[in-house]
Amino acid sequence: MRPLGLRLLDFAETLRAGIFPARLSGWTPYLYLLPATLVTGILAIGLAEMAETSLHVLDRATFRLDPAYTTANYAAIFGKPVYLRIILKTGLAALLVTLLTLLLAFPYAYLLVRTPHPRLRRLLLVALFLPFLLGQVIRAYGWLIVLGKQGLLNAALALVGLGPVSLIYTYGGVVLGLVQYMLPFAVLLLAPALTAIPREVELASESLGASPRRTFRHIVLPLARPGLVAAGVVVFTLTVTDFAMPEIMGGGANDFIANAIYDAFFQLSDPGMGAALGIVLTVFASLIVALAFLLVGVAALGHGAQQDMRAGS
Amino acid sequence: MADPHRKPELPRRRFLLGSAAAVAAPYVLRLPRALAREKPAEIIVRAWGGVWEEALRKGVSDPFTAMTGIPVRHDLTEDNEIRPKIWAAVDQGRVPPIHVNWDTTTNATKSALRGVTEDLGGLANLEGLLPLAKPAGLDGWPLVNVYSYAYVLAYSQKAFPDRAPESWTAMLDPAFRKRVAMYDDGIGLFAPAQVAGGGKFEDIPEAMEPCWDFFRRLRANQPLLGEDPDFTNWFQNDEIDLACTIISNAREARQNGIAVSWTVPGEGATLDTDALWIPKGLPENELYWAEQYVNFALSAEAQQVWCNALGLPPVRPGLEPPADLVGDVAYPASEADLGRFLRIPTPVLVEHESSWFEKVNEIMQG
Numbered sequence: 001m002r003p004l005g006l007r008l009l010d011f012a013e014t015l016r017a018g019i020f021p022a023r024l025s026g027w028t029p030y031l032y033l034l035p036a037t038l039v040t041g042i043l044a045i046g047l048a049e050m051a052e053t054s055l056h057v058l059d060r061a062t063f064r065l066d067p068a069y070t071t072a073n074y075a076a077i078f079g080k081p082v083y084l085r086i087i088l089k090t091g092l093a094a095l096l097v098t099l100l101t102l103l104l105a106f107p108y109a110y111l112l113v114r115t116p117h118p119r120l121r122r123l124l125l126v127a128l129f130l131p132f133l134l135g136q137v138i139r140a141y142g143w144l145i146v147l148g149k150q151g152l153l154n155a156a157l158a159l160v161g162l163g164p165v166s167l168i169y170t171y172g173g174v175v176l177g178l179v180q181y182m183l184p185f186a187v188l189l190l191a192p193a194l195t196a197i198p199r200e201v202e203l204a205s206e207s208l209g210a211s212p213r214r215t216f217r218h219i220v221l222p223l224a225r226p227g228l229v230a231a232g233v234v235v236f237t238l239t240v241t242d243f244a245m246p247e248i249m250g251g252g253a254n255d256f257i258a259n260a261i262y263d264a265f266f267q268l269s270d271p272g273m274g275a276a277l278g279i280v281l282t283v284f285a286s287l288i289v290a291l292a293f294l295l296v297g298v299a300a301l302g303h304g305a306q307q308d309m310r311a312g313s
Numbered sequence: 314m315a316d317p318h319r320k321p322e323l324p325r326r327r328f329l330l331g332s333a334a335a336v337a338a339p340y341v342l343r344l345p346r347a348l349a350r351e352k353p354a355e356i357i358v359r360a361w362g363g364v365w366e367e368a369l370r371k372g373v374s375d376p377f378t379a380m381t382g383i384p385v386r387h388d389l390t391e392d393n394e395i396r397p398k399i400w401a402a403v404d405q406g407r408v409p410p411i412h413v414n415w416d417t418t419t420n421a422t423k424s425a426l427r428g429v430t431e432d433l434g435g436l437a438n439l440e441g442l443l444p445l446a447k448p449a450g451l452d453g454w455p456l457v458n459v460y461s462y463a464y465v466l467a468y469s470q471k472a473f474p475d476r477a478p479e480s481w482t483a484m485l486d487p488a489f490r491k492r493v494a495m496y497d498d499g500i501g502l503f504a505p506a507q508v509a510g511g512g513k514f515e516d517i518p519e520a521m522e523p524c525w526d527f528f529r530r531l532r533a534n535q536p537l538l539g540e541d542p543d544f545t546n547w548f549q550n551d552e553i554d555l556a557c558t559i560i561s562n563a564r565e566a567r568q569n570g571i572a573v574s575w576t577v578p579g580e581g582a583t584l585d586t587d588a589l590w591i592p593k594g595l596p597e598n599e600l601y602w603a604e605q606y607v608n609f610a611l612s613a614e615a616q617q618v619w620c621n622a623l624g625l626p627p628v629r630p631g632l633e634p635p636a637d638l639v640g641d642v643a644y645p646a647s648e649a650d651l652g653r654f655l656r657i658p659t660p661v662l663v664e665h666e667s668s669w670f671e672k673v674n675e676i677m678q679g
Contacts, residue, residue: 061426252497253536263674
């Protein structure tokens with residue numbers, strides 16, 4: 001008699017064949033795509049709803065949306081300098097934060113991956129995860145304590161007869177807070193890409209006479225491209241949609257698009273304008289990310305890029 | 314034998330009984346109705362945090378719980394954030410997330426215009442309130458104003474050791490660059506800015522360029538923009554010297570030991586009101602107890618404690634002002650005192666305030 005395990009497997013196979021016959025096996029890849037399609041589909045329905053809402057203006061006699069369709073909200077967004085300034089400020093901050101975060105995250109991730117000392121690796125991991133677990137709002141308030149008029153920084157400056165300096169409630173303060181917030185995301189995305197680069201490749205380069213700088217430029221950096229692209233895209237999209245940091249660190253005068261959306265929905269009670277700003281933000285962020293993929297290629301995200309480079313090297 | 318000098322007792326007893334019955338009548342008559350209403354597990358009241366919530370708890374919520382046995386929970390969701398949630402709940406026929414909304418009168422009026430507020434016209438304690446309690450430009454009582462408040466010019470005594478600033482233009486002084494503060498939407502400053510900017514109060518809302526010019530000049534001084542609790546914190550952390558804020562926030566800072574004072578400058582100060590309202594869609598018993606909560610909030614007992622804790626003049630006349638605010642220029646003690654203040658009519662605020670917020674945002678985002 002066949003063992004029970006095998007019989008169960010036979011039963012499962014029969015059941016599978018009943019539900020999903022072999023002639024349909026060509027559809028298997030599409031079946032794998034189903035969960036993602038469902039999630040994206042729900043998002044798309046939400047986006048369509050938002051797009052529809054954005055085409056109505058607020059009737060201030062009843063505080064309901066006028067049923068007539070109009071593009072007046074979009075005309076207001078692109079006709080009023082304030083919204084264009086907010087879009088530009090958001091875009092510039094996202095670029096700055098992405099650049100600065102990658103610059104700081106790369107050596108951190110490299111050290112994390114390459115250090116031969118387990119204690120140092122643990123220390124780096126703890127230092128990375130501790131603020132990560134705190135959440136954005138608590139970290140932003142932490143910065144207020146550190147950088148405030150009576151904060152640690154100004155207390156330290158006062159000891160050497162300097163200051164006080166005003167770093168909070170400024171654009172620079174928002175960027176600083178965001179860089180600190182994004183650092184763990186970038187390191188976590190860069191670390192696997194750097195781990196995938198065999199140490200031997202670097203050693204081979206050095207043994208062939210390349211300086212550490214040349215090795216870094218011609219070996220490490222190109223092979224780390226998937227991680228850099230992934231980290232860059234994640235940091236950029238998280239920054240461009242961020243709300244809490246400009247709200248808390250910006251002092252009210254350094255709003256991002258998300259803050260303008262919040263104001264439209266909650267302060268102005270105007271869901272039409274809020275939805276229009278939401279669509280603009282979605283399109284803006286998507287275009288930038290699409291441009292990034294266009295420049296570096298979507299394949300850069302996968303290990304295929306590394307394999308290609310290895311094959312070519 | 315009856316003592317001819319003895320005063321007749323019966324009439325006195327009758328008088329006392331009669332008086333007591335008259336006083337208790339509204340409550341006694343309502344008692345059977347109250348007994349018929351099942352008490353909800355809790356009453357949820359949206360409130361502002363800090364000194365605002367403490368005052369509500371002390372003056373209204375805790376005594377209400379002691380009286381009825383119904384716990385009161387304060388929901389500290391921002392007034393602007395709870396509004397769309399309530400609107401959506403009423404539109405979709407769901408039970409709203411709160412029982413009572415403590416709101417600005419302007420925002421409450423917007424909700425009334427949208428038709429999401431219950432009529433409070435049957436509340437016994439509406440009787441005898443100041444005319445200020447009645448919502449302007451609306452039929453009936455879809456909301457009730459509960460007190461008035463002034464947006465004062467608060468200042469640190471360190472920056473003004475000798476005397477208070479005499480004009481709102483002190484906020485434009487470059488000496489206070491980055492050390493001035495206002496609400497992030499400019500609320501409270503529109504009317505004084507119009508006058509301090511060289512315009513006339515009567516020109517609001519038609520000709521407000523002087524107001525926007527004031528804001529532009531203020532922008533050059535890089536003001537901090539925030540909400541109620543921010544002002545207390547900023548004074549406490551020595552981040553600011555001057556702020557346009559509600560007197561309660563400045564008073565809280567002073568009560569916390571900060572050397573802060575306030576004034577109503579020569580141009581005047583904005584006077585506004587806050588309101589209580591009940592969203593539509595509550596189950597009948599919960600609506601009944603929400604009404605009782607609002608009714609109690611309007612009683613002399615509740616108004617005395619609540620408004621004194623906030624340092625604000627109640628809508629119930631004849632109550633004692635807080636000792637530290639007797640004679641204070643920002644605490645109107647009578648109807649006549651209200652004339653000193655700049656009061657933009659609620660219908661004007663409802664119609665134009667959003668566009669003013671946008672304008673301030675446009676200026677302040679540089």
